[in-house]
Amino acid sequence: VTASPPRRLPAPPDADAALERIRSHGGRVTPAKRGVIDLLYGDGTPRTAEEVAAALPGIDRSVVYRCLGQLEELGIAHHVHLGHGRAVYRRAGGTDVPVACQGCGATSQLDLGDVEAFRSLVLDRTGIELDLVHFPLSGRCEACRAASAEGGDAG
Amino acid sequence: VTASPPRRLPAPPDADAALERIRSHGGRVTPAKRGVIDLLYGDGTPRTAEEVAAALPGIDRSVVYRCLGQLEELGIAHHVHLGHGRAVYRRAGGTDVPVACQGCGATSQLDLGDVEAFRSLVLDRTGIELDLVHFPLSGRCEACRAASAEGGDAG
DNA sequence: ATCTGTGCAAAAACTTTGCAGGAGG
């Protein structure tokens, strides 16, 4: 989980364009890649490498990792550090900012417009331009806050 | 790296108070814990578990992990997911919001007041109350942005 | 004296790599 796009390639608009890009870069379109791309371009659900592997029975885990790595290099997918530990993968090109609940794992989306003012503020204060797509926001949803206020552990 | 404070204990103001808290909870004050606490309460530098271990020669890694875990449960330290992969540990009680550059690793601090409005906005939009201390903001500082605009790879 | 903490080693969880054979263009 340490790849940066060689040059910021525009995200392919759909799965077919993604396959096209693979070919145009000398790659082969294989069932594994097709599977990963279909998964990531199907619904926008971010998935861990493990989840991607689980959704593609018959495809070896190592191949899933290699596919995800290649898709990142090609600007087709990218990973996001949602909450504790494991990164999740999404199709590239999303402009929405994910917000995760660290309690239950639910994610909401913020509009880019909503965060623009804040990005400006942070840039002004610190000189750092936030990358909220790659390093998203995390917190606790209402249900999880209520749970930990009462019982204690809402893990 | 999966501990949540049983109840939000107030952070000990200094290293001695931290040792005191260990004792008052039935724990023993040992060289390992003293070492970890001195490190975290010395300068505010966030450190990975590996860095803590490296700074305490003669203390086994597993012990460092166990100490960090216990210190988290006691509200003496906590971990922060700064940038890629590894979490870093800090003394508890900081109210500033770290902002990291994922390029060079430099961190700036934001005032809590600066983020309050944004936290309200996110709460309103998503129902999620951000925990920006535990899951800090990440982006790219000016130098790293300039570097990647020119050369391409700025690590 | 008692119970917690330590060190070691082994395991677990997650990811990467080497290699020989299979498949895509």
Place this chain on the structure above:
DNA sequence: CCTCCTGCAAAGTTTTTGCACAGAT
């Protein structure tokens, strides 16, 4: 036909766990 990709297995990282002994109160 050429080279990339796959599957398997093995190694690499980072963190956790079991256990017997040592150490703190």
